[in-house]
Amino acid sequence: GKNHFLEFVSNMIWRHGRGCNQHHTLDFIWNVCALNATAAELSSGDIIEFCCHTASMLHYMLQTEDAFNLQSMELHEPRVVATEATIIQALTSSLNEYVTKTREHEHNFAGYGVTNNSTSASSNNGGAEGCITKREFSEWQRKIVPDLLHSSVVRMFEVLFFPPEFPSHLLSRLPKNTKNSIFQKYSRPFPILESSKEFTTKTTTKGGDLTVVSSPVFGSNARSEGISDSANNSAAAVSTLLSPPIFAFTSISTTKFGEKWHRLYAGADGWTFQKLEHAIMGYDGPTLLVIKASSKQHESVTLGAYTAAKWERNKRDFFGAPNCFLFQLVPTLRVLKSLPKMGTRGGHYMYFHSNTNTQNLNPSKKDELAEGLGFGGTVRTPRLFIDCHLEECRASSKDTSFEEGHLGVTPSDDPFSSTFSPSGGASTSSTLHIESLEVFAVGDKETIMRGFQAQNHYRDIADSTLRNARTVDKAAFLGDMRNGVIETKAFAHRGQVDGRAHGCLKDDGKANGM
Numbered sequence: 001g002k003n004h005f006l007e008f009v010s011n012m013i014w015r016h017g018r019g020c021n022q023h024h025t026l027d028f029i030w031n032v033c034a035l036n037a038t039a040a041e042l043s044s045g046d047i048i049e050f051c052c053h054t055a056s057m058l059h060y061m062l063q064t065e066d067a068f069n070l071q072s073m074e075l076h077e078p079r080v081v082a083t084e085a086t087i088i089q090a091l092t093s094s095l096n097e098y099v100t101k102t103r104e105h106e107h108n109f110a111g112y113g114v115t116n117n118s119t120s121a122s123s124n125n126g127g128a129e130g131c132i133t134k135r136e137f138s139e140w141q142r143k144i145v146p147d148l149l150h151s152s153v154v155r156m157f158e159v160l161f162f163p164p165e166f167p168s169h170l171l172s173r174l175p176k177n178t179k180n181s182i183f184q185k186y187s188r189p190f191p192i193l194e195s196s197k198e199f200t201t202k203t204t205t206k207g208g209d210l211t212v213v214s215s216p217v218f219g220s221n222a223r224s225e226g227i228s229d230s231a232n233n234s235a236a237a238v239s240t241l242l243s244p245p246i247f248a249f250t251s252i253s254t255t256k257f258g259e260k261w262h263r264l265y266a267g268a269d270g271w272t273f274q275k276l277e278h279a280i281m282g283y284d285g286p287t288l289l290v291i292k293a294s295s296k297q298h299e300s301v302t303l304g305a306y307t308a309a310k311w312e313r314n315k316r317d318f319f320g321a322p323n324c325f326l327f328q329l330v331p332t333l334r335v336l337k338s339l340p341k342m343g344t345r346g347g348h349y350m351y352f353h354s355n356t357n358t359q360n361l362n363p364s365k366k367d368e369l370a371e372g373l374g375f376g377g378t379v380r381t382p383r384l385f386i387d388c389h390l391e392e393c394r395a396s397s398k399d400t401s402f403e404e405g406h407l408g409v410t411p412s413d414d415p416f417s418s419t420f421s422p423s424g425g426a427s428t429s430s431t432l433h434i435e436s437l438e439v440f441a442v443g444d445k446e447t448i449m450r451g452f453q454a455q456n457h458y459r460d461i462a463d464s465t466l467r468n469a470r471t472v473d474k475a476a477f478l479g480d481m482r483n484g485v486i487e488t489k490a491f492a493h494r495g496q497v498d499g500r501a502h503g504c505l506k507d508d509g510k511a512n513g514m
Contacts, residue, residue, distance in 0.1 A: 011024045022138060022149070025149045025153055025154055026134050026137065026138060026149075028153065029042075029047060029050060029051075029149075029153065030042060030134065032050065033046045033047060033050055040133060041131035041132060041133050042131060042132065042137075043130070043131055044092050044095045044096055044099070044130050044131070044132050044137075045088070045092045047095075047132075047137060048088050048091045048092045048095065049088050050153075051148055051149070051152040051153065051251075052084065052087065052088050052091075052152070052244065052247065054152040054153050054156050055151060055152040055156075055190070055242065055247050056079075056084075056242050056247075057156065058152065058155055058156040058159060059189050059190050059240075059242035060075075060240065060242075061156075061159055062159065062189040063189055063240045067240040075240075076223075076240060077223055077224070077239060077240055077241050079241065080219060080241065080244075083219065083243075083244050083245070084244045086244070086330060086331075087244035087245060087247070087248050087329075087330075088244075089331070090248070090329060090330050090331060090332055090333045091145070091148075091248065091251075091333050093331065093332040093333070094140070094144055094332050094333035094334065095132065095137065095140050096130045097332060098136075098139075098140040098143070098144070099130060099132050099136045099140065100130075102136065102139070143335075144252070144333065144334075144335050145248075145251040145252055145333075145335075146252070146253070147250065147251050147252065147253055147254040147258075148251040150254060151190075151247070151250045151251055151254055151258065152247075152251075189242075190242050190243070190246055190247060190250060190258070191246060191250075191257070191258065191259055191260060191261050192221045192238065192239065192243070192246075192261070193213040193215060193218055193219075193220075193221040193243075193261050193263060193440075194211070194213065194221065194260065194261060194262045194263070195211035195213050195262065195263060196262045196263060196264055196441065196452070197211055198211075199262070199448075199449075199452035199455075199456070200452065200455070200456070210222055210236045210237070210238055212236050213263055215263070215266070215436075215438060216292050216435070216436040216438075217245055217290055217292055217302055217329075217436065217438065218243045218245050218246055218261075218290075219239075219241070219243050219245075220239060221238065221239055222236040222237060222238065222239055223236070223237045223238070223239050223240075245302075245329060246261070248329060248333060249288075252327075252335060256286065256306065256442060256443070257288075257442055259442075259443065259444045259445065260441075260442065260443060260444060260445055260447075260448045261440050261441075261442055262440065262441040262442075262448055262452075263438060263439070263440050263441075264279045264280055264283060264287065264439045264440065264441050265279035265280060265437070265438065265439040266436075266437070266438050267390070267436055267437050267438075271390055272390070273354055273372070273388045273389070273390060276373075276390065276437070276439070277313065277352075277354065279439065280311045280439055281311055281313055281455075281458065282310075282454060282455035282456075282457075282458025282459055282462075283310060283311070283441060283451045283452065283454065283455040284310045284450065284451050284454035284455070285308075285310070285441055285443055285447050285448065285450060285451025285454075286306065286307065286308045286441070286442050286443050286447065286451075287306070287307060287311070287439055287440065287441055287442070288304065288305075288306050288439070288440045288442050289304040289305045289306075289307075289373075289437075289438075289439050290302065290304040290329075290437075290438045290439075290440070291303055291304050291386070291393055291432075291434060291436070291437055292434075292435045292436040292437075293393050293408075293432035293433055293434050293435055294432060294433050294435055295408070295409045295430065295432055295433075296431075297409070299331070299409055300330060300331070301328065301330060301331065301408055301409065301432055302328070302329040302330040303326075303327060303328040303329065303384070303393075303395065303407050303408065304326075304327060304329075304384075305324065305325065305326050305327065305375045305384060306324055306325055306327065306442075307320055307321075307323070307324035307349070307350055307375075308321065308323035308324060309321045309323065309324065309349070309350060310454075311350070311352055312350075312352060313352065314352070314353060314354060315351065315352055315353060316353060316369060316379070317351075317379060318347065318348040318349060318350060318351050318379070319349070319350050319351075319352075320349035320350030321349065322338045322340065322341075322349065323338075324338050324349050324350070324375070325337045325338060325402070326375060326376070326383070326384055326402050326405075326407060328405075328406075328407050328408070332410070334405050334406070334407070336402045336403040336404075336405045336407070337402065337403050338401060338402055338403075339400065339401055339402060339403065345400045346400045346401045347401060348375075348376050348377060348378070348382075348399070348400070348401040349375065349376070349401060350374075350375060351370070351373065351374040351375065351379065351382050351385075352373050352374075353369050353370065353371055353372070353379075354371055354372070354388055355371055355388075368380060370382055370385060370387075371387065371388045372385055372386050372387040372388045373385070373386045374386065375401075375402070376399040376401040376402045377396065377399045377401075381394075381396075382394075383395070383396050383398075383399040383401070383402065383407075384396075384407060386434065386437070390434060390437060391433070391434060392431055392432065392433060392434065393408075393431070393432045393433075393434050394429060394430070394431050394432075395407035395408040395429060395430055395432065396427050396428065396429035396430075397427050397428045397429070398427035398428075399427070406428070407430075408429075408430035408432055409430040409432075
């Protein structure tokens with residue numbers, strides 16, 4: 001009855017710190033998606049699709065402007081169905097991949113006392129139409145996308161029962177921690193893309209102006225109408241659509257990706273390593289590197305890395321901290337977390353090296369270090385690597401600093417396939433052609449502000465150093481020329497004249513005995 005439903009929802013959104021009641025949330029999803037109440041397994045695709053559509057509905061509910069036409073009850077902006085389907089498939093493939101490996105592992109060790117209710121299920125169930133149990137979904141969700149349920153189902157019920165425009169006289173009666181957690185932090189839409197110009201340029205924009213940011217991976221932050229016709233960005237309206245890739249990252253971590261996204265670099269800013277270096281150096285905060293690339297077989301892959309440490313220039317060794325991970329977004333979502341450093345093994349988190357800004361005393365000697373940007377691996381072959389020409393991306397499946405897992409094109413078991421790899425457990429690698437490259441500053445408002453303040457200070461110091469280097473003390477310069485410290489012929493006539501008239505140039509009368 002009604003009381004049972006309210007009690008069920010109350011238990012589901014009851015918060016343990018920043019978590020939610022996993023058991024009741026899964027019960028709700030199973031009741032909604034199951035064909036019958038006693039179903040032990042559900043289609044993995046149905047569960048992921050339900051979570052994604054719930055997140056979209058939540059996003060529309062929290063828009064400051066109406067996302068719907070109230071007369072026709074249609075969206076003002078058409079949904080990007082292809083992008084939604086791609087992300088749903090990526091999450092579903094990730095879930096199926098995890099279930100298949102888990103069932104194979106349980107089957108292989110079944111003779112050693114490892115028993116489970118799912119061991120009797122065929123490992124082939126982890127296919128495109130695979131069915132999974134609650135336990136399998138829960139384990140995958142906790143490992144890969146810990147905030148998937150919270151950023152969709154749980155958060156939607158929070159907003160339904162505790163709307164943002166809750167009466168102020170009732171809001172004042174609630175405990176402070178309740179107001180901060182539910183009414184402020186969780187009652188807002190998913191983030192949109194923002195520009196870094198407001199932090200990095202001296203000019204200011206008018207209030208309400210939108211700087212259009214269009215991403216090959218995440219879409220645009222502005223509505224499609226008016227952008228091509230407008231002479232400036234101020235006429236562009238903020239998009240009300242939820243970016244499915246942003247939802248995928250929010251599912252990985254609401255804390256890391258659920259608030260602000262400011263783009264630091266895009267290929268359109270200048271397709272050179274120097275432009276990339278200038279854009280990210282000095283920013284002291286978490287950044288997300290996103291690469292859209294294609295294989296020789298024209299397979300599209302989206303991958304990259306997240307790091308909470310700042311970038312450092314011209315390091316001939318690795319730097320950074322364990323608070324980072326590698327990822328693949330498309331075609332299959334994978335999150336490869338960093339591994340702890342064990343003595344001399346591991347700890348190879350971030351790498352940035354370019355010969356363009358280093359002095360080589362012997363130009364004929366080739367630098368054997370990889371020239372570019374990377375994560376993991378070694379200084380000669382980083383695990384995820386972008387070359388200094390920003391043309392190729394190399395990715396391998398194994399190293400000592402991050403979890404094992406394929407990045408890029410997954411090798412095939414078919415010996416007649418172009419991606420066949422008879423590695424037998426060894427690390428495999430793939431080379432991809434970079435189509436787009438972006439770097440985003442992510443985090444809460446205070447973190448973003450501190451990061452850009454540090455970058456502005458870094459750039460001010462760099463500009464001051466450059467100005468000082470260009471300023472020459474003319475008196476000291478001429479003195480060095482006279483003393484021969486600087487070789488020049490400008491004062492050669494003095495030496496030629498000194499030998500005449502007994503070497504006396506200034507007082508010829510005294511030199512001649514006059």
